[in-house]
Amino acid sequence: MRYLILSDIHSNLEAFEAVLEDAGPVDQVWCLGDVVGYGPDPNGCVARLRSMDHLCVAGNHDWATVGKLDLSDFNPDAREANLWNREQLTPSNLAYLESLPETLVQGDFTLLHGSPRHPIWEYIIYASTAEINFEHFDTLYCLVGHTHTPVIFRQQRDDGQSSEALAPLLNKPRELGSERLIINPGSVGQPRDGDPRASYAILDDEARTLEHRRVSYPWEKTQAKMMGQDLPLRLVLRLQYGW
Ligand code: ZN
Numbered sequence: 714m715r716y717l718i719l720s721d722i723h724s725n726l727e728a729f730e731a732v733l734e735d736a737g738p739v740d741q742v743w744c745l746g747d748v749v750g751y752g753p754d755p756n757g758c759v760a761r762l763r764s765m766d767h768l769c770v771a772g773n774h775d776w777a778t779v780g781k782l783d784l785s786d787f788n789p790d791a792r793e794a795n796l797w798n799r800e801q802l803t804p805s806n807l808a809y810l811e812s813l814p815e816t817l818v819q820g821d822f823t824l825l826h827g828s829p830r831h832p833i834w835e836y837i838i839y840a841s842t843a844e845i846n847f848e849h850f851d852t853l854y855c856l857v858g859h860t861h862t863p864v865i866f867r868q869q870r871d872d873g874q875s876s877e878a879l880a881p882l883l884n885k886p887r888e889l890g891s892e893r894l895i896i897n898p899g900s901v902g903q904p905r906d907g908d909p910r911a912s913y914a915i916l917d918d919e920a921r922t923l924e925h926r927r928v929s930y931p932w933e934k935t936q937a938k939m940m941g942q943d944l945p946l947r948l949v950l951r952l953q954y955g956w
Pocket of ligand 1: 721772
């Protein structure tokens with residue numbers, strides 16, 4: 714089976730559509746949370762995701778939108794955009810977001826948004842954080858989002874010492890062996906690694922490979938929609954820089 718692995722769409726329909734087209738046919742979509750928040754198309758993104766065969770776990774923005782998380786933990790721009798997203802969402806799409814589980818296990822993969830230790834909130838940015846988190850899931854691999862940065866953490870270096878972060882090779886399938894990995898596909902709708910292109914990954918469970926990919930999308934369209942809704946300027950501008 715061929716799976717599309719994506720995370721942090723953040724109500725950016727232009728980026729989401731570009732990823733779906735670039736990915737080509739897949740058997741199932743695995744979404745690692747934060748479907749909404751920040752961007753201008755919460756209903757469009759939730760509806761598009763729901764129209765496909767998919768699995769999805771909850772992100773902090775999804776939970777904040779449905780009142781499961783306190784918005785006082787968000788920075789002012791994120792809070793403002795989240796409240797706007799909440800106002801737009803239909804009752805059906807809100808109920809869908811409310812129903813999302815914190816964690817899912819599919820074969821060799823654990824799916825969650827933040828970290829195995831704290832699925833909704835913890836960011837795995839450093840190898841030291843990844844190392845602790847390897848003790849908190851049972852499968853060979855864990856798929857995470859939340860940091861908006863594509864990366865792979867391996868549990869042990871070749872010398873048997875501590876965990877390390879690997880920069881994913883774009884458009885090059887990586888063989889999944891027997892070493893334990895925490896894999897982040899990056900963000901579809903608001904990349905933060907200096908590359909504004911939408912980020913995602915393709916998993917082929919028969920070939921046992923995972924491939925990170927990037928695709929350009931018309932971010933100026935998303936920006937124009939955000940300006941039209943008076944969403945925070947900082948959130949508008951960051952799309953073109955990928956920060
Ligand atoms: Zn996010």
